Amino acid sequence: MTHRRLERFTPMERFSRWLVLLIVVAAIVVSTRHVQIIPEFLADAPSQMLDLLNRLWPPDLSYYQQGVHEALMETLHIASLGTILALILALPVALCSARNITSNPILLVFAKLVLVSSRSVNSLVWALLFVAVFGPGTLAGVLAIAFRSVGFVGKLLGEALEEVHMGSVEALKATGAPATSVLLKGYWPQVKPALWSIALFRWDINVRESAVLGLVGAGGIGIALNNALNTFYWDKVSTVLLSIFAVVIAAELVVTQIRKRII
Incomplete structure (x- = not known):
């Protein structure tokens, strides 16, 4: 056996x-x-880390009203305006990148190239480019956030458009409905939840990314952080970091509540 x-x-x-x-x-x-x-x-790293923590604590909370609050509000404005601009720019790119909407291969390739180019460049690099063009300030930060977000929003929205059920779309086309009606009545009701989800998720990400744009002169809380680091006021650095952390947590909670109510 x-x-x-x-x-x-x-x-x-x-x-x-x-x-x-x-x-x-x-x-x-x-x-x-x-x-x-x-x-x-x-x-030597553990002792250096312990020394840094000792210098960061306790934070100088009085510095918040003097040099943090206004910069923090500016960061939220940069994230919000950048996200809105990204949605406006990404919508036509998403339509051109969806294979069930665009049949022109040249337009498809161009749209894909735009989406890849946007995602391949980090937001800090975009900020450096726009600071060189428009000078330091919030405008460079808004444009950096927007151009960085176009690839993210356009790619996800384009994929959502490609995944819609074509039954209602084909029915509208069969009745001779114009292209705008097909988009508004056939595609939009199916991709609307995805668009809201993408917009909220990207805004949440942009709040985090806009917090460091000030390190290269693009406005926001990063300027306050950079000033505190350059002058070695570690208690003020701690206040800025705690403020960023609090805003990120608050943004996460806000996005979660909005998603529950809208989506």
């Missing part, structure tokens, strides 16, 4: 698993060598 030996993986699968593990280990080793980690700095 012969006994069959059951194995979880075939020899080829075991070889593939070991090969993947070897590649991952090799990538970690090569990356670590190029990062140039200095062991002395690692050994």
